[in-house]
Amino acid sequence: VRDYRKMLGQFAMLRQHANGKLRDLLIGIAQDPAMLVYLDNHQNVKGHPNENFAREIFELFSLGVGNYTETDIQEAARAFTGWTLDPGLMWYVDRPDLHDDGIKTVLGRSGNFDGEDLVDVILEQQATARFVGAKLYRFFVREQLDDELAAKIAAALRQHDYEIAPFLEQIFLSRDFYSTASTGTQIKSPVHLLVSTYRKLGLTEMPTTPDLAALTGGLGQRLFQPPNVKGWDGGRTWINPSTLFQRQNVARYVLFPEEIPVIKDAHLQGSRRLSGDYVHDQFMAWAEQGNYTSFPTGGDMGSMGRGGMDETARLNAEDFNLFRGVFNGVSRAYQRVPPEPRVVADFRLAATLEQEGVTSAQGAVDALLRRFVLLPIDAARRGELVRFFTAQHGSDTIDWDRETLETELRELLHLILSLPEYQLA
Amino acid sequence: MTRGDEAMANYECLDCLASRRQFLRGGLLGLGGLGVGAAIPGVFGRASFGLALEGALGKAASHPERILVVVELSGGNDGLDTVIPYGDDNYHRVRPTLGQNARGVLRIDDRYGLHPSLAGLKTLWDDGLVAAVHGCGYPNPDRSHFSSMEYWHTAKPHQVETRGWIGRLADAAWPDGAPNTIVNVALQQSKAVQAERHAPVVFSNPEEFVRAGDAQQAGAYEQLIQVDATGNEALDFLARISRDAQRTSRQVREVIRDYQTPVAYGSTPLAVDLRKVAALIEGGFPTRVYYVSLGGFDTHAGQVAGRFYLLTGLGEALRAFHEDLRRMGRRGDVLTMMWSEFGRRVEENASQGTDHGTAGPMFLMGEAVKPGFAGQHPSLTDLDENGDLQMTVDFRRVYATAIQEWLGYQDSRALFAGEYPGLGLVKTPQGAASSL
Numbered sequence: 001v002r003d004y005r006k007m008l009g010q011f012a013m014l015r016q017h018a019n020g021k022l023r024d025l026l027i028g029i030a031q032d033p034a035m036l037v038y039l040d041n042h043q044n045v046k047g048h049p050n051e052n053f054a055r056e057i058f059e060l061f062s063l064g065v066g067n068y069t070e071t072d073i074q075e076a077a078r079a080f081t082g083w084t085l086d087p088g089l090m091w092y093v094d095r096p097d098l099h100d101d102g103i104k105t106v107l108g109r110s111g112n113f114d115g116e117d118l119v120d121v122i123l124e125q126q127a128t129a130r131f132v133g134a135k136l137y138r139f140f141v142r143e144q145l146d147d148e149l150a151a152k153i154a155a156a157l158r159q160h161d162y163e164i165a166p167f168l169e170q171i172f173l174s175r176d177f178y179s180t181a182s183t184g185t186q187i188k189s190p191v192h193l194l195v196s197t198y199r200k201l202g203l204t205e206m207p208t209t210p211d212l213a214a215l216t217g218g219l220g221q222r223l224f225q226p227p228n229v230k231g232w233d234g235g236r237t238w239i240n241p242s243t244l245f246q247r248q249n250v251a252r253y254v255l256f257p258e259e260i261p262v263i264k265d266a267h268l269q270g271s272r273r274l275s276g277d278y279v280h281d282q283f284m285a286w287a288e289q290g291n292y293t294s295f296p297t298g299g300d301m302g303s304m305g306r307g308g309m310d311e312t313a314r315l316n317a318e319d320f321n322l323f324r325g326v327f328n329g330v331s332r333a334y335q336r337v338p339p340e341p342r343v344v345a346d347f348r349l350a351a352t353l354e355q356e357g358v359t360s361a362q363g364a365v366d367a368l369l370r371r372f373v374l375l376p377i378d379a380a381r382r383g384e385l386v387r388f389f390t391a392q393h394g395s396d397t398i399d400w401d402r403e404t405l406e407t408e409l410r411e412l413l414h415l416i417l418s419l420p421e422y423q424l425a
Numbered sequence: 426m427t428r429g430d431e432a433m434a435n436y437e438c439l440d441c442l443a444s445r446r447q448f449l450r451g452g453l454l455g456l457g458g459l460g461v462g463a464a465i466p467g468v469f470g471r472a473s474f475g476l477a478l479e480g481a482l483g484k485a486a487s488h489p490e491r492i493l494v495v496v497e498l499s500g501g502n503d504g505l506d507t508v509i510p511y512g513d514d515n516y517h518r519v520r521p522t523l524g525q526n527a528r529g530v531l532r533i534d535d536r537y538g539l540h541p542s543l544a545g546l547k548t549l550w551d552d553g554l555v556a557a558v559h560g561c562g563y564p565n566p567d568r569s570h571f572s573s574m575e576y577w578h579t580a581k582p583h584q585v586e587t588r589g590w591i592g593r594l595a596d597a598a599w600p601d602g603a604p605n606t607i608v609n610v611a612l613q614q615s616k617a618v619q620a621e622r623h624a625p626v627v628f629s630n631p632e633e634f635v636r637a638g639d640a641q642q643a644g645a646y647e648q649l650i651q652v653d654a655t656g657n658e659a660l661d662f663l664a665r666i667s668r669d670a671q672r673t674s675r676q677v678r679e680v681i682r683d684y685q686t687p688v689a690y691g692s693t694p695l696a697v698d699l700r701k702v703a704a705l706i707e708g709g710f711p712t713r714v715y716y717v718s719l720g721g722f723d724t725h726a727g728q729v730a731g732r733f734y735l736l737t738g739l740g741e742a743l744r745a746f747h748e749d750l751r752r753m754g755r756r757g758d759v760l761t762m763m764w765s766e767f768g769r770r771v772e773e774n775a776s777q778g779t780d781h782g783t784a785g786p787m788f789l790m791g792e793a794v795k796p797g798f799a800g801q802h803p804s805l806t807d808l809d810e811n812g813d814l815q816m817t818v819d820f821r822r823v824y825a826t827a828i829q830e831w832l833g834y835q836d837s838r839a840l841f842a843g844e845y846p847g848l849g850l851v852k853t854p855q856g857a858a859s860s861l
Contacts, residue, residue: 060585143659185659218613227616228575233587236662237619241670242627242634244663249637259637322727375660381649388645411642418636418646420663 005090006034007224022132022162026061026119031083031092038229042085046100049077060230062122064131068107075104079113123162129154136164140171142182143235149176184375184424187238190219192425193247197254197417198345200372202352207345210253210260219243219250239423251417255410257344349409354400361389361396364409368416375421385415491855492755493827494702494715494746495591495617496695496763497577498739500723501570504768504785504814506732507543508557508802512536515805519772523729523779537798542733545740549747549790554756556794556850558823560803562784562816566767570723570781573766578616580821580841590824590840591714592620598834599623599713604669608705609716610698618716624666626673626712631681631701635674647671680708688749693738695719699746707753713832722765726776743790760831760851761790764820771805771814783809784816787823793831795850821845830854 001007010032017025029035030053036042044050054076058068082099085092104113109121122128133153134145145153160167176182188196194216198206206212216223220243221232253260349368358367365385369377377385390396392408399405416422506523509530510516517524530538531547539547549555563582567573576582580590588596595606595618602622609618609627618625628634636646650667652660684704690696698717705712719739724731743761750756768785784803803814825837826847833855838844847854 056585185657187659187663220614227587228585230585230587233619236621236624236659237587239663239666240614240624240627241666241673242614244666244670245634245636245674252637322730375657378652381652384645384648388642391641411638414638415642415645415649418638419649420652420660420667423663424657424659 001034001038003090004224006032006037010034011224019165019168020163022164023119023123025164026057026122027116029061030057030080030115030119033085033090033092035229036083036085036092037089041080041083042089044077044081045084045098046078046081049074049081049100051077053077053080056229057122062131063125063127067125067127067131072106075106076118078102078104079106079118080115083115126154129157129162132162133157133167136168137171140168141177142185144181184421186425187235187423188425189232189234189238190216190221190247191223193219193423194250194254196425197251201254201345201347203345203347205343205346207254207257208340208343209257210250215246215250215253219246244423247423248414248418251422252414254345255414255417348406349413350400350406353398353409359398361386361393361398364389364398364412365416368409368413372413372416373419373421375424377419377421381419385412388412388415490758491832492706492713492715492759493832494699494717494759494761496743496761497615497617497716497718498722498763498765499570499574499718499720500765501573501767501769501781502722502765502785503724503728503732503779504765504782505771506728506769506779507540507736508559508786508798509538509540510536510802510805511538513805519805521773522777523773533798537802540732540736542736543740544737545742545744546788547740548744550796553796554747554790554792554794556789556796557798558787558789558818558848558850559798559800560784560814560817561764561787561800561820561823562767562814563819563821564816566783566813566816568767568781568783570766575616577764577766577820580824584842587619588621589615589617589619591618591716592623592625593840594828594832594834595620595623595714597836597840598832603711605673605710605712607714607716608702608710608712610701611716611718615716615718618714624669625716626677628677629698631678634677636671676708676710677705680704680710684708686749686752688745688752690745690749691738691741693742695739696742696745699742700749703746703749703753706750706755706759724769724778725774725780726778728778747790757792759791760793760827761788762823762827763788763790764823768814771808771812783813785814787818787820789823789826789850793851793853795852799848799850818848819845822848826850 013028013032014025017028030041035053039053039056040050041053044053051073054073058073058076059065078100082095082097083092084095084098099114101112103110106113106118106121107125109124111117113121130150130153133156134150136157137145137149137153156170157167160170171177191212194212213223217225220238226232353364353367356367358364365382369382369385386396389408389412392411393399393402393405402408505516505520506525509525511525511527511530511532512535517526525538525541527538529541531541531543532538533550539550546555563576565583567576567582578589579586591607596602599606600622602620602624604624605626606623607618607620607625609615609625610629611627612629614625614627618627636643638646650664650671652664654661681701681704684700684707686700686703686707690700695717698719702715702717705715719735719742721731721735743763746761747756750759764787765785767781767783769779769782771782773779800818803817805814807815809815821837821841821843822845825841825845826849828834828837828840829847830849830851831854837847
């Protein structure tokens with residue numbers, strides 16, 4: 001989906017229905033312009049059904065694999081014919097003239113179904129309650145479900161008539177939600193990691209540096225740009241040695257924004273993305289010589305008189321024009337984007353701890369662990385943290401007047417935010 | 426005991442180890458037969474040599490005999506301007522200004538030649554190290570970079586799949602998830618290597634592949650990741666990756682920093698990355714699959730100049746890499762596979778460029794390949810409904826060649842959810858009975 005407005009529209013639609021009825025959410029997604037484009041339903045018309053959307057609504061959003069046949073998909077696709085986009089491919093329109101009015105047989109039910117009817121057929125299926133219920137439970141509570149629990153969850157979802165808010169309320173008040181098996185067993189998504197860090201720091205305003213989009217994108221979660229229609233897979237797929245370091249370094253950049261690497265001449269670097277490394281490097285070399293305007297030389301220019309320059313000179317000339325075009329375009333684009341004011345995270349660990357009545361290294365470690373880490377940390381590692389802080393601070397009693405205290409506390413907190421436990425929620 | 430000796434004690438295949446150590450020394454010093462325990466001057470300092478071995482010997486199962494290196498050409502490489510069908514009159518008709526004549530190409534036979542800038546690749550070809558598979562693609566080709574790249578990464582075109590093909594291969598073939606099985610030299614992990622049981626090593630600049638913080642803090646951190654198994658699977662996983670990451674980070678930085686080779690790689694992006702791969706191979710990493718990528722192939726305009734430089738760099742990087750492998754005696758242990766997410770339109774456009782098309786050639790390189798052309802070149806006249814080339818070989822068959830015949834993992838059917846037999850392009854296929 002290239003048009004960001006469609007992704008914004010989808011976001012608004014998801015928020016509108018997230019706590020409402022599953023029926024509205026499924027119809028909303030079936031009529032959502034981003035989804036229509038992504039899964040080609042705007043090309044799903046009478047006589048030429050396109051099965052792409054029908055397959056995914058079954059597989060990803062309602063029934064789950066194995067609970068429908070290929071014939072069900074083909075028939076369901078016919079029901080969604082005519083749910084399409086305006087000629088500008090921006091807005092949803094219902095085109096009855098493109099809708100297949102024949103009888104469809106889906107999941108054992110027959111009728112002249114349209115998209116809404118089909119959603120009702122889907123909601124009648126036991127598999128839907130089971131699949132959607134388990135999906136929500138996995139997201140909010142824990143990964144591991146046995147069959148018995150899955151069946152209970154499905155029953156609860158049906159009992160609430162697929163109303164999501166009361167279903168979630170029941171989950172959030174359940175004993176299992178607070179049990180050990182559900183605590184600290186989920187790996188935070190990059191956005192969760194960063195936003196929850198800000199919350200735990202007590203921030204009320206979002207810092208603009210480090211840059212949320214760049215950091216979370218680098219960690220594998222570019223908001224509004226999911227990897228595919230299923231969304232981010234999450235869990236362990238967030239983690240490899242490199243992303244783990246980056247997660248720890250992100251924490252460091254929040255605590256020590258002065259250490260955030262600065263890309264020199266970012267607006268010039270932009271031409272790398274547009275033109276590729278080689279062209280970019282050549283241009284930078286020319287730009288460095290102040291050679292923005294003069295015609296590049298090299299090769300036998302003398303042969304120009306005989307009906308053309310030689311190959312090297314011609315290539316240089318082409319390159320030069322391309323570089324200059326790219327360079328000017330990128331520079332201008334950057335100039336048009338107004339600079340964002342730099343706002344770093346505004347917090348004082350020392351003040352917070354003093355307010356909490358902390359007096360010792362041990363007290364500081366305990367207070368920070370309490371605030372930031374959900375899971376218990378064993379005595380040996382707590383001891384290591386105390387030792388580290390005491391060595392930095394030069395004493396195990398906190399000297400509130402010491403100039404470097406805030407830095408020392410932040411170094412301590414960076415270690416705490418580097419614990420494997422901190423990646424878990 | 427040194428680190429290396431400790432690692433040795435945990436290693437099952439001691440003969441292999443001894444020969445590998447001797448080999449390393451022989452390769453490094455130009456002398457064989459130094460006694461075990463002799464001082465190791467020169468390239469590796471004592472510490473880094475130990476670390477390199479530690480990396481190599483972590484698990485007996487990751488015996489790094491056969492290595493696959495995947496080279497991705499990102500942006501859609503113009504296949505008709507790579508393996509050039511200069512002997513086909515239709516080619517000159519569809520490429521009136523971009524076309525290369527018989528004198529221009531690096532001639533292979535009366536019909537085909539390589540792009541004139543691919544001198545490096547031609548050297549490998551002349552040495553009998555290259556197989557080129559014509560017309561690789563997949564049914565109902567998608568001309569979007571994003572979609573097509575995703576399909577080549579997952580090897581499941583037009584399906585939703587969260588893991589990459591290399592990730593699924595690693596999960597199935599090496600289910601113990603040993604560290605460092607997959608190395609992806611890149612700023613960001615490719616979807617191709619996304620696995621469940623494996624956490625691929627991803628780095629571009631090895632010096633940035635490290636946790637930030639000063640030495641004192643780093644010392645404390647080493648203690649803080651020593652967590653006994655708790656039974657919380659997610660936590661145990663994170664603690665394990667934390668420890669692996671520390672070790673791998675140190676090894677990667679040392680091995681690459683200390684790497685010395687007489688082979689001149691040059692400074693093009695692919696050469697720089699392949700040099701890192703060579704360093705890790707010689708450093709004894711237990712990696713089975715390396716993944717690198719080269720961008721810049723999306724040549725919609727003025728492609729003569731762009732491809733002149735790009736392909737020169739590409740060919741030279743491949744040549745240098747294989748020369749380096751030969752120097753270290755590992756050219757027979759490494760298969761390199763190269764592909765791009767699509768070829769370009771048959772007809773050139775009005776800006777001396779080419780737009781997004783469909784099928785293109787894939788390359789297999791190494792001593793193990795049966796050299797020459799494979800498959801059928803797509804017709805330049807019998808085109809699909811969009812006027813694009815019709816693929817003749819499903820790219821999954823080339824993947825299967827690497828998976829089954831080279832790495833010896835037989836069940837590629839399950840990996841691809843379909844039947845895509847290998848092409849028989851490996852001289853000494855890994856038998857099903859051999860261990861991986």
